Every structure is written in structure tokens, then in C-alpha cells.
Amino acid sequence: MRIGSAKQSYAADAALFDSRTQWAWVGVLVASLLAFPFVANEYWLYLACLVAINIASTTGLNLLTGYTGLVSLGQSAFMGLGAYTVAILQIRYGTPMLLNLLAGGVVAMLAGVVVGVPSLRVKGLYLAIATIAAGVIAHFVFSHFADLTGGSAGLSVPPAQVLGVVLDSSFKLYWVIVPITVLLLIGAANLFRTRIGRAFIAIRDRDISAEVLGIPLLRYKLLSFAISSFYAGVAGGLFAYFFRAITPESFPLIMSIFFLAAVIVGGMGTMLGSVLGAVFMTLVPEVLKLIVGWLPLGESAMLVLSPVRTIVFGLMIVLFLIFEPHGLAEVWRRIRRLFHLWPFRT
Amino acid sequence: MDWWLLFEIGLAGIGSGGLYALTGLAFVMIYKATRVVNLAIGEMLMFSAYMLLAFTTGMGLPIWLAIPGALLVSAVFGMLVERTLIRPMLGESPISSFMVTVGLSSILVGLVELVWTADQQRLPEFLPTDAIRLGDAFISPKVFYGFWIAVLLIAAVLLLFRFWRGGVALRATASDQAAAYSMGINVPRVFSMAWMAAAVIAGVAGIVVGSIGGLSSVMGAFGLSVLVVVIFGGLDSVLGALVGGLIVGLVEALSGFYLGGEYKILATFSLLVLILMVRPYGLFGTHEIERL
Numbered sequence: 291m292r293i294g295s296a297k298q299s300y301a302a303d304a305a306l307f308d309s310r311t312q313w314a315w316v317g318v319l320v321a322s323l324l325a326f327p328f329v330a331n332e333y334w335l336y337l338a339c340l341v342a343i344n345i346a347s348t349t350g351l352n353l354l355t356g357y358t359g360l361v362s363l364g365q366s367a368f369m370g371l372g373a374y375t376v377a378i379l380q381i382r383y384g385t386p387m388l389l390n391l392l393a394g395g396v397v398a399m400l401a402g403v404v405v406g407v408p409s410l411r412v413k414g415l416y417l418a419i420a421t422i423a424a425g426v427i428a429h430f431v432f433s434h435f436a437d438l439t440g441g442s443a444g445l446s447v448p449p450a451q452v453l454g455v456v457l458d459s460s461f462k463l464y465w466v467i468v469p470i471t472v473l474l475l476i477g478a479a480n481l482f483r484t485r486i487g488r489a490f491i492a493i494r495d496r497d498i499s500a501e502v503l504g505i506p507l508l509r510y511k512l513l514s515f516a517i518s519s520f521y522a523g524v525a526g527g528l529f530a531y532f533f534r535a536i537t538p539e540s541f542p543l544i545m546s547i548f549f550l551a552a553v554i555v556g557g558m559g560t561m562l563g564s565v566l567g568a569v570f571m572t573l574v575p576e577v578l579k580l581i582v583g584w585l586p587l588g589e590s591a592m593l594v595l596s597p598v599r600t601i602v603f604g605l606m607i608v609l610f611l612i613f614e615p616h617g618l619a620e621v622w623r624r625i626r627r628l629f630h631l632w633p634f635r636t
Numbered sequence: 637m638d639w640w641l642l643f644e645i646g647l648a649g650i651g652s653g654g655l656y657a658l659t660g661l662a663f664v665m666i667y668k669a670t671r672v673v674n675l676a677i678g679e680m681l682m683f684s685a686y687m688l689l690a691f692t693t694g695m696g697l698p699i700w701l702a703i704p705g706a707l708l709v710s711a712v713f714g715m716l717v718e719r720t721l722i723r724p725m726l727g728e729s730p731i732s733s734f735m736v737t738v739g740l741s742s743i744l745v746g747l748v749e750l751v752w753t754a755d756q757q758r759l760p761e762f763l764p765t766d767a768i769r770l771g772d773a774f775i776s777p778k779v780f781y782g783f784w785i786a787v788l789l790i791a792a793v794l795l796l797f798r799f800w801r802g803g804v805a806l807r808a809t810a811s812d813q814a815a816a817y818s819m820g821i822n823v824p825r826v827f828s829m830a831w832m833a834a835a836v837i838a839g840v841a842g843i844v845v846g847s848i849g850g851l852s853s854v855m856g857a858f859g860l861s862v863l864v865v866v867i868f869g870g871l872d873s874v875l876g877a878l879v880g881g882l883i884v885g886l887v888e889a890l891s892g893f894y895l896g897g898e899y900k901i902l903a904t905f906s907l908l909v910l911i912l913m914v915r916p917y918g919l920f921g922t923h924e925i926e927r928l
Contacts, residue, residue, distance in 0.1 A: 361731055408909070411916040415673045415734055419867050420912050422860070423905040430902045498928055547738055554735055597749035604742030611732050611739070612724045 304483045323472075327464050335460035341572045342464075342471040343528045348552045348568040349478050349561070350521025355550065356558035357482065358514040359494030360409055363546045364421035365522050367428035368398040370541035372523030373530035377445045378438060380530075387450040387457075387466070387531070394527035395520040401428075402519025406512045425543050432538035444537030447530050457531065467528050474521055479561045481517070490514055494559070551607045557617030566618040574606065575599050644773035645893045646886060651779035653885020654786035659841045659858070660865040660877030661790055662834040667871050668810035669830035672722055672733045676741035677838055678859015683744055684710040684839030685759065685846030685855065686752060692760050699762045707839045714835025715828050722831070723824075741856060748853045757851040759843070782844040789840055790878065793833075797874070806830055810872070861888070864904045868911050870921020879919065883907075 556567020
């Protein structure tokens with residue numbers, strides 16, 4: 291706790307940023323996000339876009355798993371639905387990009403509601419495994435309705451156009467992807483200042499108590515699934531515009547596990563956690579690539595890289611759960627506290 | 637309709653169902669004793685099969701020495717996993733321990749790819765290879781012997797559960813941990829034992845599966861079908877694992893034959909969704925009553 295920040299109204303208590311210093315830091319962050327594309331090279335811009343897409347999806351999953359307590363392994367399926375919707379709309383009808391993204395989100399949202407229906411009866415890990423079924427069925431649909439989805443060859447998406455600008459490079463896409471992600475993040479953060487968000491948290495803490503307190507479980511669980519899948523759908527749509535090619539194999543089960551891992555590594559039930567987790571999980575493979583490149587392995591370096599990535603991915607999940615179960619958000623908080631309280635400890 | 641053909645496919649399905657039942661049993665054992673949903677069961681199975689490969693092809697040991705050796709290594713591995721990864725998760729939420737096993741599966745896949753590459757490998761032949769006929773139906777000998785190995789092992793495990801002191805301790809721990817503790821049962825040791833036993837059972841299944849279909853780093857996908865089996869039968873029911881194994885094996889074989897290979901996994905997962913709609917805790921699982 292910080293000293294000297296006595297709140298005098300509920301509005302002040304619920305504010306997202308409660309001090310001038312925090313607003314100043316937000317300003318610095320916005321300025322650096324604006325300046326970033328002009329100083330970074332193509333590779334870093336590519337990574338920035340990828341990170342932003344992953345943040346959007348991780349935030350969605352965190353709403354569902356971290357805040358509502360419903361574990362889902364179907365996130366990649368919803369992303370796939372969003373991606374395919376966007377791709378089909380873009381290829382067939384050439385509708386505007388933002389409309390396509392919205393449609394992608396809505397389609398994923400509807401699917402999310404359907405997948406969420408069993409969540410009232412099926413609980414905990416039974417639910418997690420049932421959501422794997424969503425992934426299996428989505429993969430089947432993507433590869434078998436070939437007229438619409440291009441079968442196992444997938445679809446290649448033409449570059450999007452916004453205001454007459456063709457978005458064909460990471461630099462141009464950055465100006466669409468990052469603002470959308472920021473909007474989604476602000477939306478999610480504000481959701482937990484409302485009745486709905488508080489209902490989610492109550493359901494996570496104990497769903498039966500929540501129901502006794504007058505929270506309609508079915509409605510709110512479905513709502514949580516809907517919002518979470520909407521985020522996944524939009525992220526999937528951005529994914530389609532970013533990679534410009536999607537196949538049924540673009541959205542495997544391991545991708546859902548990746549997002550769940552990002553939520554855990556970042557910190558369940560914190561907005562900061564979604565961001566930190568997604569950034570961390572996306573950048574670690576790149577750092578590994580650098581390290582493996584430095585090692586004197588010669589030809590075999592590329593052969594070693596993929597298994598090492600898999601091992602490190604698993605190790606990160608395990609080590610974080612054992613040694614830092616509250617994730618990077620907690621580490622962040624600890625570092626901040628250190629500065630606040632210095633020269634005293636904790 | 638060719639009834640012999642149907643019979644043949646049914647037998648093949650039951651054959652692979654036996655292996656599902658066996659692996660499901662290992663899964664249920666871990667779940668009953670430690671309440672951990674072990675997503676890494678498929679990878680544990682893969683680990684034992686690769687250990688056998690290391691002992692036979694790698695070190696040139698005879699098969700009768702290599703199989704017990706591989707199972708012994710699996711047992712030690714199961715104990716190590718329980719000690720280093722599962723024990724620290726005691727008292728944490730079930731999601732945490734579940735995710736730890738997800739991480740473990742990823743680590744195992746990576747290790748196998750690092751040591752043996754992702755290419756397909758073959759175990760040396762050790763099951764008899766003459767084809768088996770039942771009337772007009774042919775059964776692949778490996779599936780046939782694999783099934784009988786599974787049946788024998790399941791019977792042995794069930795007998796041990798029933799009569800052996802350790803088995804009784806395990807059942808006592810499963811039904812009430814605190815009571816078991818106060819009756820002098822060493823619960824942490826039961827945890828270790830359950831993981832060791834499950835690793836060995838999964839190891840046997842892995843060796844049979846590996847000798848039928850070859851080894852590769854995606855062998856863990858077998859574990860996905862096993863998940864369907866145990867959810868179908870109920871996470872904490874031995875009977876459920878056995879019945880579920882046979883049914884899932886049958887459904888996979890029939891859908892694979894009549895609809896095509898890519899429908900296999902769709903069929904099993906649709907079955908899973910159906911069952912969860914009707915009975916959210918599986919066919920024979922305990923329906924836990926929640927109280928505030």
C-alpha cells in the first residue's frame with residue numbers, strides 16, 4: 291500500500307490510475323508507442339505487431355480464466371474462427387477492415403456462447419477438457435468445408451486497406467493493430483469497474499455463493515465466454531491480416547496452451563499480467579534464437595532450436611507455477627514497492 | 637453389410653481400446669491418489685517407449701533385460717516428477733497442478749526431439765508376428781498380444797488394489813486423505829507410489845503402442861484420446877476407465893473405417909461432448925455435492 295493516497299470518493303477509488311505520477315507514466319508509454327515505429331527496424335516492428343495480437347488474445351483468456359475462473363483450452367479455436375471470418379469477408383466481399391474485424395469478433399463470440407453453455411454444469415478441469423473439443427471441431431470445420439475455407443491449403447488474405455492506404459508492411463499494420471489492442475485493453479480494464487466485472491470475480495471466488503448473492507450464473511458465465519471469445523476473434527482477425535495466410539494448422543491446441551501459459555506466467559486476474567505474460571512468452575523464443583545463434587553449434591543450430599524452444603516453453607510454465615505462482619505482475623508489484631519504500635524493506 | 641468385416645473392425649477397436657483402458661487406469665490412479673489431472677500421461681508413455689529404444693537399439697541390451705530396465709527407469713521418473721513438480725503444488729488450485737503437467741509434457745516432447753530428433757523410430761520386434769484368425773476375421777498379431785498384455789496387467793493391478801496393503805492404503809487415501817493420515821498411512825509415500833505405479837503402467841502401454849505404431853515425438857497425441865476416455869468414464873472411476881477405453885477404442889475404429897481417418901478424433905470428441913451434456917462428471921464418476 292502507498293502512503294498518503296487517501297481516497298475521498300468511490301470514483302477516486304475505482305479510478306484506473308490514481309495519481310499524477312501514474313498519468314505521467316501513461317503519457318510516456320503512449321509517446322514511446324507512437325515513436326516506436328520510427329526508430330525500430332522491420333524485425334522489431336514485426337515482433338511488436340505479433341506481441342500486440344498476442345496481448346489482445348491473452349487479455350480475452352484472462353477475462354475468462356483469470357477473472358471468471360473458467361479454464362479454457364479453446365482460445366485458438368476462437369481465434370481461428372475470427373481469422374477465417376475476416377479472411378472470407380475480405381476475399382469475397384472486400385468489406386472494410388474494421389467491419390471485418392468486428393464481424394470476426396462477433397462470429398467468435400457466438401461460438402463462444404455455444405461452447406460456454408455446458409459451463410454451467412461442467413466444472414473445473416472437466417470444462418477445460420471439454421473446450422479441447424471446441425478446438426477439434428473447429429479444426430474439422432476449417433479443413434472440411436473447403437468451398438468456404440479452402441480446405442487444408444487454407445486461404446491467403448489480400449492486404450487490408452484503410453483510408454486508401456494498403457497495409458502491406460509491419461510499419462503500416464502497426465498503426466492499426468496497436469491501437470485496437472490498446473482499445474481492447476482499456477475496455478477490459480474498465481469492465482472490472484462495472485457490475486459485470488465484479489460479478490465475474492464473484493463467480494471465480496465461489497460460484498455457488500455468487501448465485502446465492504443474486505448473480506445469474508448462466509448469464510454471466512456465458513457473458514464471460516462471449517467477451518473472451520470476442521477478444522480472441524478480433525485477435526484472430528488481426529492475425530489473418532498480419533500473416534496474410536491461414537490454414538487449419540495455424541490454430542493448433544498448443545496455441546491455446548500458449549495463451550493459457552501466458553495468462554499464468556503474467557498473472558491470473560490482473561490486466562498487467564495479460565500484457566506482461568504475452569510480451570514475455572512471445573519474446574522468449576526470439577531471445578532463445580539469439581542465444582542459440584551465438585553458441586558455436588554451426589549447422590546443427592537450427593536443428594537444436596525447435597526442441598530447445600519446446601523445452602523452455604514447458605520449463606517456464608513449470609518454474610513460474612512453482613516459484614512465482616502470481617506471475618510477472620507480482621514481480622512488477624514487488625519492484626515498484628521496493629522503489630516506493632526505499633530505503634526500507636517491504 | 638459384411639458382418640465379418642464389422643467383427644474384424646470391432647476386434648481391432650477393442651484391441652486398441654484395451655490399451656486406452658490401461659493408460660486410463662494409470663491416469664485414474666494418479667487422479668484418485670493425488671487429485672492431479674495429468675495431461676502429460678501421453679508423454680509419460682512416450683518416455684518409456686523411448687527408454688526401451690535407448691536400451692535396445694542404443695545400448696544393444698537383449699529385450700528381456702531392456703523391458704524391465706525401461707520400466708524401472710519409468711518408475712524412478714514417475715517418482716521424481718511427483719517429488720519435484722507435483723509435491724510443491726499441494727494445496728494449490730487444481731488448475732496449477734494441471735498446468736504443471738502441461739509444462740511437463742512440453743519438456744518431455746522437447747527432450748525427445750533433442751535426443752532422437754522428430755523422425756519416426758522403430759522398436760525391435762518382440763511380439764510374435766504370425767497372423768491370428770477368428771473364423772473369417774483377421775487380427776493384427778501385435779494388436780492381439782497388446783490387448784492381452786493390457787488385460788493381464790489391468791487384472792493384476794485390480795487385484796493389487798483389492799488385496800495388497802499398499803493398494804488398500806491407496807484406496808484409503810483416495811477416499812479420505814485426513815482419515816488415512818490419522819490411521820497411520822504415510823500419505824506422501826502413497827502419492828509417490830501412485831505416480832510410480834502409474835508411470836510403470838503407462839510405460840507398459842507405451843512399449844506396446846510403440847511396437848505397434850512406431851515411435852515419434854507426437855506419440856503423446858495418444859494421451860488426448862486417453863483424456864477422452866477418462867472424462868467419458870469419470871475421472872475417479874477405475875471401472876469408468878475400463879469401459880470408456882473399450883468404447884472409445886470401438887468408436888475410433890468404426891468411425892475411422894466407415895467415415896475416414898480424419899473423423900476419428902472428431903467422433904471421440906463429439907462423444908465426449910454428448911456425455912458431458914448428460915452426465916457432467918462422466919459415466920461412473922462421483923458426483924461431488926458442493927456445499928457452501
